[in-house]
Amino acid sequence: MLPNPDEKLDPRVKRTRSLILQSFDDLLAERNFESISVQDVTDKAQINRATFYAHFPxxxxxxxxxxxxxxxxxxxxxxxxxxxxxxxxxxxxxxxxxxxxxxxxxxxxxxxxxxxxxxxxxxxxxxxxxxxxxxxxxxxxxxxxxxxxxxxxxxxxxxxxxxxxxxxxxxxxxxxxxxxxxxxxxxxxxx
Amino acid sequence: MLPNPDEKLDPRVKRTRSLILQSFDDLLAERNFESISVQDVTDKAQINRATFYAHFPxxxxxxxxxxxxxxxxxxxxxxxxxxxxxxxxxxxxxxxxxxxxxxxxxxxxxxxxxxxxxxxxxxxxxxxxxxxxxxxxxxxxxxxxxxxxxxxxxxxxxxxxxxxxxxxxxxxxxxxxxxxxxxxxxxxxxx
DNA sequence: TTGGTTCTGTCGACTAAGCAACACTGGAGA
DNA sequence: TCTCCAGTGTTGCTTAGTCGACAGAACCAA
CATH class of the missing domain: 1.10.357 (Tetracycline Repressor; domain 2)
Structure with a gap:
């Protein structure tokens, strides 16, 4: 039904996305969405803030x-x-x-x-x-x-x-x- | 006694090194050192083989x-x-x-x-x-x-x-x- | 011996991620 | 009111990681 998201993708991209997703899920379990900043997510994921914006608006x-x-x-x-x-x-x-x-x-x-x-x-x-x-x-x-x-x-x-x-x-x-x-x-x- | 390994280092480097180390430790628990190839380590770590050689000879x-x-x-x-x-x-x-x-x-x-x-x-x-x-x-x-x-x-x-x-x-x-x-x-x- | 296979170490070209700025916004005080 | 502060998107440049290819080494089997 939907295209497979596991298609051949640059491993760096896969890694970064899963770091972001995982950190976000963890943060959501701790505090409410409104209080979570992009900064918080990237800090937890140990990636640069600019990198976040390369993946999500x-x-x-x-x-x-x-x-x-x-x-x-x-x-x-x-x-x-x-x-x-x-x-x-x-x-x-x-x-x-x-x-x-x-x-x-x-x-x-x-x-x-x-x-x-x-x-x-x-x-x-x-x-x-x-x-x-x-x-x-x-x-x-x-x-x-x-x-x-x-x-x-x-x-x-x-x-x-x-x-x-x-x-x-x-x-x-x-x-x-x-x-x-x-x-x-x-x-x-x-x- | 020794310099702190957690000094300010490019997060990509930290990430890659820990991926390599973790995969290697996991592989060592499964099979003996001789049978483990560089390829095996990089496959498990999901990094490129060339990247391995940028970190270890x-x-x-x-x-x-x-x-x-x-x-x-x-x-x-x-x-x-x-x-x-x-x-x-x-x-x-x-x-x-x-x-x-x-x-x-x-x-x-x-x-x-x-x-x-x-x-x-x-x-x-x-x-x-x-x-x-x-x-x-x-x-x-x-x-x-x-x-x-x-x-x-x-x-x-x-x-x-x-x-x-x-x-x-x-x-x-x-x-x-x-x-x-x-x-x-x-x-x-x-x- | 020869040929097949798998792993090695290295290369150059390309792409993603990191970094340090920047201008901008909105809210909290004093 | 003004200032301070923390967060937001964005940019130009640097650096690390990816990819595909290569030649050579080691080994095994026909």
Whole structure:
């Protein structure tokens, strides 16, 4: 679905990127995104600050990249990145997103409003792309509308779930929510 | 005693050196020195082979450097690198060397003859320098002779100890050996 | 012996990373 | 208000690391 990021790349570039990503993830576990400066990241990564800007325009792009990678690996873990729509795949997507957001909220230090809305934008973009891919052989010419509706619905559900003080049993929660989302997609599936 | 290796150095150099050293140590734990090629080290470290040669003339120099660092840290751990001769310091030196060689024999895969004699050369050079430093305020003008004698004696003892199938209690072994070495050095001490 | 293979050490051309500046911004005080 | 300070992007130049290629050494097998 997406080009392989492990393609033949200058090893210096691979090394620098992974140093930046790793340092950033470590910092996110310690303090909130707003308080982390580019300087902090490069200090921790032991690279020059100018080098950072050769890889990312700013710290927001770094967050975007980092969150994308994490969410993508969640998707790949559940092998949702190379398939079509099915109730079971949709179920797994919702489960994965709930897991992902819950983990994010526990692993990141005091997530603030800004942080959460940045994450939301990044992740929704990926969900939308994934759903569009699932519906690629649809009988209808455009799948924008159903993909958008489902994306927002799914994210809303997962966000709601992950913010609960006492999270209920995930399976039960998803079983209840699934049909409401599925109905939006089913009429657009190829089979 | 020695210049600080953490001085301001290009971070790329620090990074590359530590990648090389780490990969080499890891490889030494898996297979014997003879079977490890420069290629193997650079593959594991994910650096270019040409870069290796910018840092070390060959794999023997790498071994020398690696062993030196390990032994030096053993010495520093016991704060023997900034002091004078005393029976207690000598005792600690012998203890440290026995520990060091024993660890080396268990952590390195099948040490061969070549490997052991390379280690011996490197470590004896360091012991000699250390003893010369201990005797630096000697009444006698030259300390070469006693430092040489003691170096060989100490290394011989530790080598003997570390090769035993069933190693006896280290403390007891050292207590027995200590006076034989001490007598060679005491007459050269300043006090 | 010959030929194949793998490792070695070195080279020159190219590219990424380091560094020390710079001007600029926004916030915190006094 | 003004100044101080810390962080941001950007630049020109230097240096380290990468790449591909080379000839030669060591070894093994046909």
């Amino acid at each position: 700013d710290k927001y792009a770094l967050l975007d990249h980092s969150i994308s990678r994490m969410f993508m690996s969640e998707i790949e873990k559940r092998t949702l990145n190379a398939c079509h729509y099915s109730p079971d795949n949709l179920r797994n997507l919702i489960l994965g997103l709930c897991d992902f957001l819950s983990r994010l909220h526990t692993s990141c230090a005091q997530p603030h409003q800004q942080f959460e809305s940045l994450v939301e934008g990044t992740v929704k973009k990926q969900i939308f792309d994934l759903l569009s891919y699932w519906l690629r052989d649809s009988k209808k010419s455009t799948t924008d509308i159903p993909a958008t509706v489902a994306t927002w619905a799914i994210y809303g559900l997962a966000s709601h779930y992950s913010h609960k003080k006492k999270r209920p049993a995930l399976e039960k929660f998803v079983d209840e929510a699934l049909p409401l989302v599925a109905v939006n997609l089913e009429q657009f599936t190829a089979a | 060959d794999k023997y120099a790498l071994l020398d450097h690696s062993i030196s660092r390990m032994f030096m840290s053993e010495i520093e751990k016991r704060t023997l690198n900034a002091c004078h001769y005393s029976p207690d310091n000598l005792r600690n030196l012998i203890l440290g060397l026995c520990d060091f060689l024993s660890r080396l024999h268990t952590s390195c895969a099948q040490p061969h003859q070549q490997f052991e004699s390379l280690v011996e050369g490197t470590v004896k050079k360091q012991i000699f320098d250390l003893l010369s430093y201990w005797l630096r305020d000697s009444k006698k003008s030259t300390t070469d002779i006693p430092a040489t004698v003691a170096t060989w004696a100490i290394y011989g003892l530790a080598s003997h100890y570390s090769h035993k199938k069933k190693r006896p209690a280290l403390e007891k072994f050292v207590d027995e050996a200590l006076p034989l070495v001490a007598v060679n050095l005491e007459q050269f001490t300043a006090a």
